[in-house]
Amino acid sequence: MSKTNIKKPELLAPAGDLERLKIAFLYGADAVYLGGQSYGLRSAAKNFTSFELEMGLLYAHERGKKVYVTINSFFHDEDFEHFDDYILFLHQIKVDAVIVSDLGVLVKIHEICPEMEIHLSTQASCLNHQSALFWKKMNVTRIVLGRELGLAEGLSIAEKSGVELEMFCHGSMCMAYSGHCTISNYTAGRDSNRGGCAHSCRFEYTLNDGQEEKKSFFMNSKDMLGAAYVEDFFKYGIASMKIEGRMKGPLYVASVTKAYRELIDEYAEKGEIKADFLEERIHLLTGFVHRDYFDGNLSQRAKSDSVYEKNSSSEQESNPVLGLVAEGNNENDKRFLLEVKGKFSVGDDIYLVNSKGRDISSSIEKIEDCYGNTIEITKPSTLVYISLSEKKTNLVMPLMVARRGAS
Amino acid sequence: MKNFVTYYPTENPHLLSSFIEAGFKTYLLSPKILSRLGESSFEEVLLACQDLRKRNQMIVIEFDAFVREGDWDVYLNLLDDLIQLLNKNKEEDLLTRDCFLRVHDLGVFSYLKGSKKGDLFKGIELVLDHGNHNSVGLGKYEELSPSKIVLSSQLSSHKLENVLSQIEVESEILLWGKILLFYTPRNLLSYQFQKKMDKTVEAKSEESPHKGFLLRENENGTFMFYPKDLFLLPLLDQLSQMKENLSFRFDYRFLNFSEDDLRAAVSLFKEEETDDSFYKNEHSFGLFRANKTDVLFKKLKNKKTLRNQREDFVGEVIEAHQGKHLAIRLMNQSFTKKDQLLFISPQGKEVTINPRWIKKASLEEKEEAHTGDLVLIPFVKGMTVKSVIFKV
Numbered sequence: 001m002s003k004t005n006i007k008k009p010e011l012l013a014p015a016g017d018l019e020r021l022k023i024a025f026l027y028g029a030d031a032v033y034l035g036g037q038s039y040g041l042r043s044a045a046k047n048f049t050s051f052e053l054e055m056g057l058l059y060a061h062e063r064g065k066k067v068y069v070t071i072n073s074f075f076h077d078e079d080f081e082h083f084d085d086y087i088l089f090l091h092q093i094k095v096d097a098v099i100v101s102d103l104g105v106l107v108k109i110h111e112i113c114p115e116m117e118i119h120l121s122t123q124a125s126c127l128n129h130q131s132a133l134f135w136k137k138m139n140v141t142r143i144v145l146g147r148e149l150g151l152a153e154g155l156s157i158a159e160k161s162g163v164e165l166e167m168f169c170h171g172s173m174c175m176a177y178s179g180h181c182t183i184s185n186y187t188a189g190r191d192s193n194r195g196g197c198a199h200s201c202r203f204e205y206t207l208n209d210g211q212e213e214k215k216s217f218f219m220n221s222k223d224m225l226g227a228a229y230v231e232d233f234f235k236y237g238i239a240s241m242k243i244e245g246r247m248k249g250p251l252y253v254a255s256v257t258k259a260y261r262e263l264i265d266e267y268a269e270k271g272e273i274k275a276d277f278l279e280e281r282i283h284l285l286t287g288f289v290h291r292d293y294f295d296g297n298l299s300q301r302a303k304s305d306s307v308y309e310k311n312s313s314s315e316q317e318s319n320p321v322l323g324l325v326a327e328g329n330n331e332n333d334k335r336f337l338l339e340v341k342g343k344f345s346v347g348d349d350i351y352l353v354n355s356k357g358r359d360i361s362s363s364i365e366k367i368e369d370c371y372g373n374t375i376e377i378t379k380p381s382t383l384v385y386i387s388l389s390e391k392k393t394n395l396v397m398p399l400m401v402a403r404r405g406a407s
Numbered sequence: 408m409k410n411f412v413t414y415y416p417t418e419n420p421h422l423l424s425s426f427i428e429a430g431f432k433t434y435l436l437s438p439k440i441l442s443r444l445g446e447s448s449f450e451e452v453l454l455a456c457q458d459l460r461k462r463n464q465m466i467v468i469e470f471d472a473f474v475r476e477g478d479w480d481v482y483l484n485l486l487d488d489l490i491q492l493l494n495k496n497k498e499e500d501l502l503t504r505d506c507f508l509r510v511h512d513l514g515v516f517s518y519l520k521g522s523k524k525g526d527l528f529k530g531i532e533l534v535l536d537h538g539n540h541n542s543v544g545l546g547k548y549e550e551l552s553p554s555k556i557v558l559s560s561q562l563s564s565h566k567l568e569n570v571l572s573q574i575e576v577e578s579e580i581l582l583w584g585k586i587l588l589f590y591t592p593r594n595l596l597s598y599q600f601q602k603k604m605d606k607t608v609e610a611k612s613e614e615s616p617h618k619g620f621l622l623r624e625n626e627n628g629t630f631m632f633y634p635k636d637l638f639l640l641p642l643l644d645q646l647s648q649m650k651e652n653l654s655f656r657f658d659y660r661f662l663n664f665s666e667d668d669l670r671a672a673v674s675l676f677k678e679e680e681t682d683d684s685f686y687k688n689e690h691s692f693g694l695f696r697a698n699k700t701d702v703l704f705k706k707l708k709n710k711k712t713l714r715n716q717r718e719d720f721v722g723e724v725i726e727a728h729q730g731k732h733l734a735i736r737l738m739n740q741s742f743t744k745k746d747q748l749l750f751i752s753p754q755g756k757e758v759t760i761n762p763r764w765i766k767k768a769s770l771e772e773k774e775e776a777h778t779g780d781l782v783l784i785p786f787v788k789g790m791t792v793k794s795v796i797f798k799v
Contacts, residue, residue: 018738049720051739055778074538077569104544128476131514138547146475148592153476176589177473180537183588184700185561186633186693187617191700193538201589203614207622209600218595218610219631304598326781327768337768337781339725370732370768370783381792383726383734383768383781 008268009233010240012068012166013257018052019324020253021067022059023399026355027254028261031066032056033099035246036086039071039079050089057093066096071109072121074102074179074193087112100124101179103138110139117141119166123179123193132161142166144242147173150297151229155236164239169226170256170285171244173296175201175219204311222308224296227282230263231273232298251288251321254353254401259284287319318405322350325400326383335368335385336396344404345377350388353401361406362390409647410654411676412467412579415455417447419666422673423458429676433465433654435509441485442469443511443590443627444660449492453502456493460505471511471534472627475592482515483524490527503527507554509534520551530554536581540566542573549576555654560586560637563698568649577652582639583672584658585621586693589631596624607661619689621661632661638690640675662688721748721796725781732783733790734768740798741777747799756789759799 013029015021024032034056035047048056053069060067069090073079090098091113098116100106101123109116119142120126120135127146135143142164145154151167158165174181181192183200190196201219208214224244226233233241241264243256259281267273286293291308320342327337344350344364351361366387367375378384386402388394408430415434416422426434437445438452447455452468459466468489474482493502504527510516511534519525533553539545540562548556555577562570562580571578596604604624610631611618619634639646639655646655657676659669667685674680694700721742726734742748744765750758762784765773776782 049739051718051720055738074540075544076540076566077542080541080543102538102541102544103547104539104541107543107547125473126514127512128474128479128514130479130518131512134513134517148473149475150477156476175593175595176591181589182537182561182586183631186586186588187615189700191561194700196700200612200615203612205610205612205620207596207599207608207610209596209604209606209608212600214599216599218599219589219591302593304594306593307595307598369728370734370770381726382728 006234006237006268007239008264009238010066010166011257011260011264012240012242013253014171014243014246014248015056015067015253016047016246016248018048018056018059019399020250021056023250023253023401024257025060025063025065026397026399027257027353028355029065029257031068031096031240032060033068033070033242033246035070039073039075039083039086039105053090053095054093057095061094068097068099068119069095070099070121071105072099072101072123073195074123074191075105080104080108083108084112087116091116097142099144100140106138106140120144121179122146122168125177125179129157129160132157132163132165136161136163142239144168146178147224148177148297148302150299150301151232151236151238154238158237165237166240166242167233167238167298168224168244168296169229169233169241169260169298170224171248172223172291173221173244175221216307217309217311218307220291220308220310221302222294222306223291224298225282225285225293226296226298227259227263227278227285229295229298230260231267234267249321250324250399251353251401251403254355255284255288258353258355319403322378322402322404325352325396325398325402328398328400329394329396335366335387338384338386338402340378340380340382340384342380342404343378348404349406350386351403351406352394352396353403355397355400360388360390360394360396360400362388365389409643410579410652411582411657412654413657414660415459416669417451417455419669420455420458422666422669423462423464425670425673427462427464429673431464431657431673431676433467434459435467435469435656437469438485438489440626441472441482441489443472444623444625444630445469446625449489452489453492456502456506460502466506467509467532468506468528469509470515471509473590473592474512474515483518486524490524494527501527504529507532509555509557516551516553532557536560540570542570545570545574549574555579557656561694561698561700564642564645564695566698567695571650571653577654578650579654579656580639580646581637582643582646582655582657584637584656585661586633586635586637587630588620588633590628592628594624595629596622623661633693634689635693636662636688636690637693637695638686639692639695642692642695719798721798723796724750724790724792724794727791727794728786730786732766732786733794734781734783735776735796737776737778737780737782739778741775742798743775749797749799750787750790750794751797752790752794758787758789760785760787 010030012031013024015032015034097119099119099121101121120140122144125146144166184190184192184198188198322342323338323340326339329336351359368385411431412433436452439445507530508528509532532555534557536559557579608622610620621632623630671685721740722735722737766783
């Protein structure tokens, strides 16, 4: 039993595809959420084919992990056409729960498969205990609260409703009440609540109040950083800490999952998180491109400083990702195979984000192709064998993320 | 007789007669804070209620703000205050008995339906104007016995007709008014202008083909409207035939009408009046004619490399080493050297081959490749990274 004697919250990571599902588990997620090819809100993500869903489930369950499938788009009647088959398929492959935001979808799933666990998506904007009680009556077993709520509000809802709660701890935030924004629908012809969000809230606008004009990214929310509140997630009895980001890359999934895993474990084991320990994890969480962070609404209501007054898409990674480990090394062959994502050359510093503890950091001694030919400078979308200058054998594992620079 | 709904003209109460004459029977009152865009004080609501009751008109009080847990008591206490004010004259009938309450937050709706407070009203209406586009969900909401449901403007005509045919509860749609695109609890304008914002702000973006978005800020947050007005009045006959108990809302609050414009607008609801020359705003039928917002984004994706749900999907090319090999990551299916594989490049080029050999990245020969493997096979001309492979 942990020192805190409080149940650890589940760490729930996003999985945009099968690769990122494996990365999330490698770096410490207890569960992942993902979308199939239909019915989710992230049409731009690769998502999972039926076979990949089966593989993902198998992979997760073999490791004692869970998989939740998003069916959180707002359905029109025609969307139900092949829905029975899909739900029965999800049941057959033993999906741990589905995440739903539309009452019609919820009713239909319960009809088709009464034993299916149903989680309520944040898109449903459940904001108070009465709303939670309503959804509980509708057979929801867990509620993902609206990101407009703080942790203390979560506690109040949990106590008054008795429903298991999930809250976001990290990632991008909608500026609008989730599920209540239709800018894309009317301006881009894409249904934001059926996977087509055009992120119009991230645009720069010229505002005119009749007296003066201002240019501003006034609807562009900063990203949520909940690292400092891990202790409160424990204390307030939030069952699951959710990381946003099914569209994000492997580096994000690896770094964020690792940081929160270590914070959760530290608090569970020691009953406190020391400032320097927290700082190191925050350093990890700032090690990739992100909008400026704020607390979301976790400790207090988002104020005017929650707006990110910059163009979100123009920033570059300071330590770019160089690749993903395709095959690890071993005692006999210290080389590892890298699927290259960025240019680098012999002598460059590289570090591999370790799933536990310190990262593996070294300069590159040798780069070869599959035929043993030496490569001076790599090209993206190639496979190369890397030998590091560091002679100590470090276990490099498949799916580790390689970055330029020193850790 | 058509069921027209509009907002009580709080600033010009004398216009009420024009509304009544044009056939309006139901009037919305928007108390500050409880109504997300409300501007009326409770005293104004009381006066409006008295006025409407005297004229035998239907009254609907809006409580369509979302209520966060930390604000629950504040909002519910405000509702108590309003009820107390409306029912202060105890010897008369309670005024709330003649009023419907229009609620958006499901928690508030659910709470009021089960409480004595809710029973003080003639009925509780439920706003379902975001999402809720299917008859299964609407049917379930109907079971909760709202006195009316307010439907989404995103329902195209045939979808509206379809859902209306499957529910019995009285329903309402926006016939003429601004389309609300966005509602956030954050105050976004006062921060930008460094002052209290109690007027409309206009926004445009070079990244959007549209300009003239209207923005409002109040105690409930910030709201953004579509530049063009939704104007379904020319389709009223078609709409009226869909269902007898369908009501049509005229929300003139953000249309920037002068008093004369409003009077002219109201007269358009009389069948004999057709002169709409005063109406200069850009307007449209919104998504009423057709809502294809679910298909455009799918069209943008490269169909050539979509894996779809095909059982025969094998994997993707992750390296194309010119003249030597293709490296493939298998995501689905296994294959042997004897199997026929169909390759489709991102440009749509298709080639079918038998891989003569299969090797590991270390060049060790393999007989078979399995799901999850990374293998090399002979180079296939025209195939690049991200080409997809299917088993024939």
